[in-house]
Amino acid sequence: xMRVAQNNAWVLGLLLLLLALLGVTKLIQPGFGATxxxxxxxAALPFAFATAGMAxxxxxxxxxxxxxxIMAVCGVTAAVLMQSxxxxxxxxxxxxxxxxxxAINGGLIVLTRVPDIVVTLAMLFVWEGVALLILSSPGxxxxxxxRALITGSLVPYVPNALLVIAVTISLVWLPVRRARLxxxxxxxxxxxxxxxxxxxNVGLTKVIAYGLAGVLAAMGGLSLIMLTGIGEPVPxxxxxxxxxxxxxxxxxxxxxxxxxxxxxxxxxxxxxxxTILTLAAVDPNxxxxxxxxIMVAVVMLGAVVTYRGVRT
Amino acid sequence: MSDMRIHADATRAAPLVRFGRYLAxxxxxxxxxxxxxxxxxxxxxxxxxxxxxxxxxxxxxxxxWVGNLIKFAIPLAMLAACQVLTMLTAGIDLSAGVVATCAxxxxxxxxxxxxxxxxxxxxxxxxASVAIALLVGALVGLLNGFGVGVVRVHPLIMTLGTGLIxxxxxxxxQRFVISTGTMIPPFLEWxxxxxxxxxxxxxxxxxxxxxxxxxxxxxxxxxxxLFALGSNAQAAKLSGVRSWQVLMTLYTLSGMIAALTGxxxxxxxRTPSLSLANPLMLPSVAAAVIGGTSIFGGRGSFAGAxxxxxxxxxxxxxxxxLQMPEGARIALFGLIILLVTALYVRITGxx
Numbered sequence: 001x002m003r004v005a006q007n008n009a010w011v012l013g014l015l016l017l018l019l020a021l022l023g024v025t026k027l028i029q030p031g032f033g034a035t036x037x038x039x040x041x042x043a044a045l046p047f048a049f050a051t052a053g054m055a056x057x058x059x060x061x062x063x064x065x066x067x068x069x070i071m072a073v074c075g076v077t078a079a080v081l082m083q084s085x086x087x088x089x090x091x092x093x094x095x096x097x098x099x100x101x102x103a104i105n106g107g108l109i110v111l112t113r114v115p116d117i118v119v120t121l122a123m124l125f126v127w128e129g130v131a132l133l134i135l136s137s138p139g140x141x142x143x144x145x146x147r148a149l150i151t152g153s154l155v156p157y158v159p160n161a162l163l164v165i166a167v168t169i170s171l172v173w174l175p176v177r178r179a180r181l182x183x184x185x186x187x188x189x190x191x192x193x194x195x196x197x198x199x200x201n202v203g204l205t206k207v208i209a210y211g212l213a214g215v216l217a218a219m220g221g222l223s224l225i226m227l228t229g230i231g232e233p234v235p236x237x238x239x240x241x242x243x244x245x246x247x248x249x250x251x252x253x254x255x256x257x258x259x260x261x262x263x264x265x266x267x268x269x270x271x272x273x274x275t276i277l278t279l280a281a282v283d284p285n286x287x288x289x290x291x292x293x294i295m296v297a298v299v300m301l302g303a304v305v306t307y308r309g310v311r312t
Numbered sequence: 313m314s315d316m317r318i319h320a321d322a323t324r325a326a327p328l329v330r331f332g333r334y335l336a337x338x339x340x341x342x343x344x345x346x347x348x349x350x351x352x353x354x355x356x357x358x359x360x361x362x363x364x365x366x367x368x369x370x371x372x373x374x375x376x377w378v379g380n381l382i383k384f385a386i387p388l389a390m391l392a393a394c395q396v397l398t399m400l401t402a403g404i405d406l407s408a409g410v411v412a413t414c415a416x417x418x419x420x421x422x423x424x425x426x427x428x429x430x431x432x433x434x435x436x437x438x439x440a441s442v443a444i445a446l447l448v449g450a451l452v453g454l455l456n457g458f459g460v461g462v463v464r465v466h467p468l469i470m471t472l473g474t475g476l477i478x479x480x481x482x483x484x485x486q487r488f489v490i491s492t493g494t495m496i497p498p499f500l501e502w503x504x505x506x507x508x509x510x511x512x513x514x515x516x517x518x519x520x521x522x523x524x525x526x527x528x529x530x531x532x533x534x535x536x537x538l539f540a541l542g543s544n545a546q547a548a549k550l551s552g553v554r555s556w557q558v559l560m561t562l563y564t565l566s567g568m569i570a571a572l573t574g575x576x577x578x579x580x581x582r583t584p585s586l587s588l589a590n591p592l593m594l595p596s597v598a599a600a601v602i603g604g605t606s607i608f609g610g611r612g613s614f615a616g617a618x619x620x621x622x623x624x625x626x627x628x629x630x631x632x633x634l635q636m637p638e639g640a641r642i643a644l645f646g647l648i649i650l651l652v653t654a655l656y657v658r659i660t661g662x663x
Contacts, residue, residue, distance in 0.1 A: 233639075304463055
């Protein structure tokens with residue numbers, strides 16, 4: 001028990017922070033309850049998926065700057081597809097598309113041997129352009145059934161949106177994490193040369209890691225159009241937010257350490273801070289500053305803590 | 313790491329490999345060749361755009377076209393200087409675009425405020441607002457330097473964070489000055505839009521600036537410290553380099569360069585907005601990378617980045633000429649960046 005707590009100290013701390021912040025919200029607005037929680041979870045949905053995808057790539061020692069653009073492509077594709085076919089095939093196709101786009105990112109990194117950050121920077125433009133080619137202005141439709149999926153709460157106090165995140169992550173990440181592949185992903189993130197010499201297929205693992213991130217980004221794009229009901233070709237602010245949440249969630253840039261739970265809790269922490277500031281009638285522009293300061297401060301704190309840990 | 317070995321058997325290597333190594337040592341040469349190739353392609357696509365003599369006009373080379381190319385490449389190249397310098401130490405400055413925007417906005421709005429509010433005469437107000445704009449850049453840079461150098465936050469995160477904070481501050485600041493109107497100091501306008509002998513006046517700022525950066529990297533101790541820290545931070549520290557001092561200075565300098573770019577860009581575009589220079593941000597990274605700067609530190613050249621900026625602008629012109637839908641243009645832009653870097657990595661065998 002103690003060992004588990006020690007190993008997951010960062011995640012536990014985040015969870016406590018989240019609970020404390022929920023308490024603060026309740027203090028500021030006594031009416032904050034199931035509905036407030038529900039809208040919070042719903043708004044956090046695209047951020048959570050973007051962050052989860054980014055977290056996998058960062059664990060594998062890379063970074064995917066194109067994640068927001070992939071979300072945009074998947075969003076518009078789904079919105080266009082739903083004009084002519086049912087929701088289920090459209091969603092399946094979109095998820096496949098996300099996987100393919102992620103795998104293309106990974107494949108290009110492996111093939112060209114150009115650093116991840118440069119390749120995904122270039123692909124950021126490529127995917128953004130593709131999204132604009134598919135749909136040059138916001139449009140398309142979203143099946144009403146899908147929108148109902150993320151609204152409301154089946155179980156009291158557990159919003160459906162939260163369930164969607166939990167189910168998706170457990171379907172996509174848990175089997176991988178338990179399998180050899182998960183170990184390989186952590187291995188190439190820690191030290192790709194050592195991983196290679198232990199018999200890990202570094203290239204393939206990297207492609208799969210980016211593919212998984214693509215699937216999650218596709219989920220992000222889908223949840224985005226479920227929220228807004230329309231396909232939007234211009235990428236949202238998900239790149240910055242996901243990097244922030246990944247780092248806040250205890251995943252080390254450079255790879256090999258961290259999980260997916262921390263980053264997702266971090267997403268909620270960041271979203272709830274926004275809610276609190278809105279409830280406290282703080283100027284939304286100040287909110288941006290506060291978010292930035294929190295992100296920088298937390299990362300600084302984390303850096304100091306790890307640095308001290310290494311020295312002693 | 314394996315440099316010694318490479319140089320030792322360079323004499324015995326195959327000609328192609330030797331050629332590759334030669335290019336790796338002089339990254340600017342293949343880049344200039346590529347730039348010329350692109351210009352030839354452009355001329356073939358639209359005869360007369362570069363060589364008006366072919367369509368019967370008097371000039372041999374269109375000074376208008378060349379001037380325009382240089383004019384729009386200057387801000388990109390200046391912002392790329394931030395990336396080259398920080399990348400030398402294995403860092404990156406993603407706040408540069410925001411800093412440039414902030415500096416431009418602050419300068420444009422403070423000029424009338426200072427002139428009307430405090431009773432300064434117009435020229436003093438302009439100088440003061442330019443100084444304050446540069447100070448803003450230095451301040452953000454100092455914060456970056458503190459985070460990266462002292463607290464050891466990853467530069468990517470630190471500069472993204474300060475960029476976010478600066479954007480927020482700018483939005484809040486905007487609400488205080490929304491009624492004052494804007495004014496662009498005439499000398500910035502002269503620098504940004506004027507021409508002398510067909511060449512943009514921005515060169516009056518850029519040539520000394522480029523010489524400064526090139527000299528800084530090649531001939532000063534500070535420049536060598538940057539290379540040393542990027543090649544092997546541990547070894548540099550053991551040799552007595554105080555890395556935090558170097559990094560603080562570096563990021564402050566980078567912030568000031570970004571602010572200067574913003575001021576020039578303000579004179580060029582002449583309408584301050586809250587996202588003025590932000591679109592230059594990612595292309596500036598691309599220009600630095602195309603120019604042969606390694607994001608892993610220890611290797612880079614500003615001359616390459618200047619050519620990189622020119623290449624990006626020529627590609628921009630080509631894609632505009634093709635009259636493609638905007639989406640295809642953006643996508644092709646990304647693909648070309650990837651292609652150029654991939655080729656570069658392949659030919660020179662470095663990353």
